[in-house]
Amino acid sequence: MATQIDPVSLPQLGERAHFEEATYRKVAWRLIPLLLLCYVVAYLDRVNVGFAKLQMSNDLHLSEAVYGLGAGIFFVGYFLFEVPSNLILHRVGARLWIARIMVTWGIVSGLTMFVTTPGWFYVMRFLLGVAEAGFFPGVILYLTYWFPAHRRARITARFISAVALSGIVGGPLSGFILKTLDGVNGWHGWQWLFLLEAVPSILVGVLVLLWLDDGIRDAKWLTANEQTLLARNLERDEIAKDVQAPRELFANPLMWIICIMHFAFVMGLYGVGFWLPTLIKGIGVADPFKIGVLSMIPYVVAVIAMIGVAKSADLRRERRWHLAVPGLVGAAGLVASVLLAGNAPLAMVALTIATAGLLTTFPLFWCLPTAMLTGAAAAAGIAFVNSIGNVAGFLGPYAVGWLKDATGSTAAGVYMLAAFMTFGALLALSLPASRVNR
Structure with missing residues (x-):
């Protein structure tokens, strides 16, 4: 059993700092691996339609616009049910609600294998959005129950690195399924893709129910002094926040700037996320498995960039430039990928730079609203x-x-995506440093 230490009574500053670092390391190792796994399977189920498109478009006679609408209509369901879902999570607890989200989205994702028309494709993508609504903001909210603002970029980066890890794992896996299982049992490869990649979501949802705790006071694996330290740090953090009541949200101009900034960055993220296999195919790679393997490269680099930049931002307690520079780099990479399309190796380098820049913006971005909001307003x-x-x-x-x-x-x-990324980066620099550099 861990030694009981009162962090306040420790005689040496170094010992207090060591105790605090050890406590947060313990919390991170308990929570982040499972949350990261949750997001890996979530993001995989969300964007595997990008690989399914390589066969699905021909089988179902989907035009590029029909596919784009189907890929994007997921977010309509997500949009409509996002806020209610997060408020329910805040009330009933993260453990139960995140588990419910994962099991239902796994079921819907698996059933997508049975679509036969554009209409049913739209319906299943919409229902997938409804099922998954609240997962990502729910986890971002959940992290505020454990970590103060000045530690949150690194922790959020580890969680959001799941987007990159899902690309590392999902690319080759999706390409392998499409290539080797096409025709097995009379099913197309894309049908196997939806079925097999849905199963982990359901299994991990059950694991969430068994492993997660709703908050510090529910965590039996923490000592009393560790709980006191964590709670005391959060209390200090809450005092500095600007918005505590939900009704104050819409009267705060900074919140609207943050919303517009997020819109701009997400345009870049999902534009590339859904179209990366097609972009790689467009530079001259035809084999689905090779496309999957090549799609790993941008995500490997992105993980390294995300964690490194987030660590720098936390240590310096600086958010704006650490957010704006990756956004501008991502935009430049996108433009370069078009200009270099005739040279496959250089185009891949450009896509890699673009993906790393795009993904690196997100851990830093989510430090902005969580530094300003608390309580029900945060949810x-x-x-x-x-x-x-x-x-x-x-x-x-x-x-x-x-x-x-x-x-x-x-x-x-x-x-167009590059223009949005540039706009988002400029908005980040417009924010007052005193309000966001925490």
Whole structure:
């Protein structure tokens, strides 16, 4: 059993700091691996439609615009049920609600294998959004129950690195399923893809129910002094926050800037997330498995960049430049990927830079609203900000698909995504440092 130490009574500052670091390391190892696994399977179920498209479009006669609308309509369901879902989580507890979310989205994702028409494709994507609504903002809210603002970028980066890890795992896995299981049992490869990648969501949902705790006081694996330390640090953190009541959200101009910024960044993230396999195919790679393997590369680099930049931001307690610079780098990478499309190796380098820049913005971004909101306002506000971003999750893939149909090329769509990323980066620099650098 861990030694009971009163952090306040420790005679040496170094010993107090050591105790605090050890406590937060213990919490991180208890929570983050499972939450990261949850998001890996969540993101996999959300974007595997990008790989399914490689076969599904021909089998179901889907145009680029129809696919883009179907990929994006997920976010309509997500948008409509985001805030209510997060408020329910705040009331009933994260353990039960996150488990419910995961099991239901696993079921819906698996059933997508049976779609036969564009209409049913739209319906299942919408229902997947409804099922998953509240997961991401729920976890972001849940992290505020454990970690103060100045530790949150690193922790959030570890959680959001699941997006990159799902690309590392999901790319080769999806390509392998499409290539080797096509025709088995009379099913297409994309049908096997939806079925097999749904199973982990259900299993991990059950694990959440058995493993997570709703908050510090429920954590039997913490000593009394560790609980006291964590609670005391959160209490100090709450005093500095600006918005405590949900009704104050819409009167705060900074919240609207943050919402617009998130919209801009999500345009880039999901525009690339849903279209990366197609972009790689467009530079001359035809084999589905090779596309899957190549899609790993941008995500490996993104994990390294996310964690490194987030650590720097926490240590310096600086958010704006650590957010803006990756956004501008992501935009530049997108533009370069179009200009270098005739040179496959250089185009892959550009896509890798773009993906790393895009993903690195998100851990830093989520430090902004969580530094300003507390209580029910945090539950509602985080969900509202995320739901606004998810409007972009709907519009981004659809706009890229529409522009591809209209122009015969993905270039115009990629330029559009780069413009949004640049706009988001400039908005980050417009924020007052005193309000966000915590």
